[in-house]
Amino acid sequence: MEKTRDPKSSPAPPPHSGTPHHELWSAISSGDLGLKAGYWTGKDDDPLTFRPIVGWVTAMTRKVPFTDADPPKNGFYAVVLADDMYPTPAGLLANYCGVFLKKTKEDLAKQLALEWMRKKPGSTELQPNMWAGQA
DSSP states (O other): OOOOOOTTSOOOOOOOOSOOEEEEEOOOEEOOTTEEEEEOOSOTTSOOEEEEEEEEEEEEEEESSOOTTSOOEEEEEEEEEOTTSOEEEGGGSTTEEEEEETTOOHHHHHHHHHHHHHHSTTOOSOOBOSOTTOO
16 A cells, blocks of 8 residues: 655755764763753853753764774763753753853853853864863
8 A cells, every 4th residue: 555645744854965974872871960051142241041951972973974094073962951842962052151060150150151162262062161170
């Protein structure tokens, strides 16, 4: 029996236009490690908000095609709940500015986020905003 396409279903997604990547993701491991994710535009008048971390994932990525001379990039990423309650890597939501100790208040978080933004302008790396031994 041949299946017909439901006319109300969503259209196929557009083809990927960026550089293809090969990605291997781990399962989500639960726990927040005593941290929370921060979101801020970088403007003094805008509030810095926090989302609780619900878990962590590891990912290995590399551009395709790759050779043995191209090492994979490994990452350890916080997972938060997006507005639609779907688990999402923290850095994929708009205005991500790092992870902070749970006890960090907004004013100190803004100082730490600005410090990171100055050191890594345009960086997309997830960077904990704390010093060694604090976690």
